[in-house]
Amino acid sequence: MPPTPDLDELLAAAHVVTLPLRVRFRGVTEREAVLLRGPYGWAEWAPFTEYADADAARWLAAAVEAGWGGLPAPVRDAVGVNATVPAVPAHDVEQVLARYDVRRTAKVKVAETGQSLADDLARVREVRRVLGPAARVRVDANGAWSVDDAVRALTALAPLGLEYAEQPCATVADLAALRLALARAGVDVPVAADESVRRAEDPLEVARRGAADLVVVKAAPLGGVARALEIIEQAGLPAVVSSALDTSVGLALGVRLAAALPVLEHDCGLGTGALLAADVVADPLVPVGGGLTLARADAARAAVDPGALTAYRGDAGRESWWRARLARAHALLPAS
Numbered sequence: 394m395p396p397t398p399d400l401d402e403l404l405a406a407a408h409v410v411t412l413p414l415r416v417r418f419r420g421v422t423e424r425e426a427v428l429l430r431g432p433y434g435w436a437e438w439a440p441f442t443e444y445a446d447a448d449a450a451r452w453l454a455a456a457v458e459a460g461w462g463g464l465p466a467p468v469r470d471a472v473g474v475n476a477t478v479p480a481v482p483a484h485d486v487e488q489v490l491a492r493y494d495v496r497r498t499a500k501v502k503v504a505e506t507g508q509s510l511a512d513d514l515a516r517v518r519e520v521r522r523v524l525g526p527a528a529r530v531r532v533d534a535n536g537a538w539s540v541d542d543a544v545r546a547l548t549a550l551a552p553l554g555l556e557y558a559e560q561p562c563a564t565v566a567d568l569a570a571l572r573l574a575l576a577r578a579g580v581d582v583p584v585a586a587d588e589s590v591r592r593a594e595d596p597l598e599v600a601r602r603g604a605a606d607l608v609v610v611k612a613a614p615l616g617g618v619a620r621a622l623e624i625i626e627q628a629g630l631p632a633v634v635s636s637a638l639d640t641s642v643g644l645a646l647g648v649r650l651a652a653a654l655p656v657l658e659h660d661c662g663l664g665t666g667a668l669l670a671a672d673v674v675a676d677p678l679v680p681v682g683g684g685l686t687l688a689r690a691d692a693a694r695a696a697v698d699p700g701a702l703t704a705y706r707g708d709a710g711r712e713s714w715w716r717a718r719l720a721r722a723h724a725l726l727p728a729s
């Protein structure tokens with residue numbers, strides 16, 4: 394990792410933005426982010442607002458890597474991506490999918506608070522109908538199911554054809570128990586770990602305990618591209634690189650991680666640029682022909698638009714909130 398820049402330098406490099414979403418996602422209709430212009434290029438720092446300072450510090454280490462250091466060398470020049478379908482009513486699915494130039498793979502949010510298994514079934518069925526029998530369809534429950542709920546839901550969803558279930562249950566112990574229960578029930582749905590990697594004290598516990606078939610990895614929460622590569626290697630499981638609902642700058646760093654992985658067998662969750670109604674570049678990094686190229690990612694990261702930073706600048710209250718948070722996160726990084 395590069396040495397940590399002084400706080401004054403980070404504050405001088407920071408632009409707080411509030412970007413509108415096209416559809417509600419994770420309970421929010423706006424995404425706040427801090428764009429940082431470092432000597433090595435633009436970086437993004439956008440830890441979710443509810444995350445603790447210790448988490449926010451890891452996201453800051455990732456931004457420092459991108460803006461003040463270097464990134465690992467790529468081994469491929471393009472990555473396939475999935476469409477991401479929020480927990481919308483089934484009748485909105487076609488319209489959501491129409492925003493993506495992606496037909497091979499979709500990830501569908503399920504187990505949303507206030508919704509039922511029938512809602513999930515209807516949404517996934519509609520995704521399958523729109524994309525056809527050859528599409529890969531994965532679901533993401535964000536840890537909302539108990540083991541019993543998950544067995545019930547995945548038994549019902551499996552006949553629709555699932556590539557995998559992402560974070561069906563919250564804890565590593567429950568993920569492990571679910572894998573056994575699914576095997577006993579003869580339900581062949583692989584389990585992917587997301588929050589159990591991204592938010593865990595120990596991101597490798599899930600692999601050590603045999604609690605997942607694959608890992609979903611986001612660069613920023615793990616402290617950067619190099620650190621994420623290390624964790625994937627140590628986990629010894631197939632990885633899917635995903636976004637944290639990033640701007641095009643964060644998505645470009647996700648592409649750099651996906652492009653540096655020695656093995657990449659799955660489409661990545663890097664299509665979420667299509668969920669933003671505004672971005673920090675004039676030509677947003679949204680998938681074309683089902684994928685993203687390294688060349689487009691690097692170009693997007695180099696093309697942050699000062700006009701957009703001004704147009705979507707966070708209001709004074711949010712600006713000072715983020716700057717204070719930046720100071721707290723910076724204090725948790727090793728001094729240079």
Ligand SMILES: O=C(O)CCC(=O)c1ccccc1C(=O)O
Nearest residue numbers: 477500587635636637638662665
């Ligand atoms: O993986 C994808 O398709 C998109 C990214 C995504 O779903 C996501 C985005 C922001 C926060 C959490 C998540 C998640 O995977 O749970």
Ligand SMILES: [Mg+2]
Nearest residue numbers: 533559560587
């Ligand atoms: Mg997830």
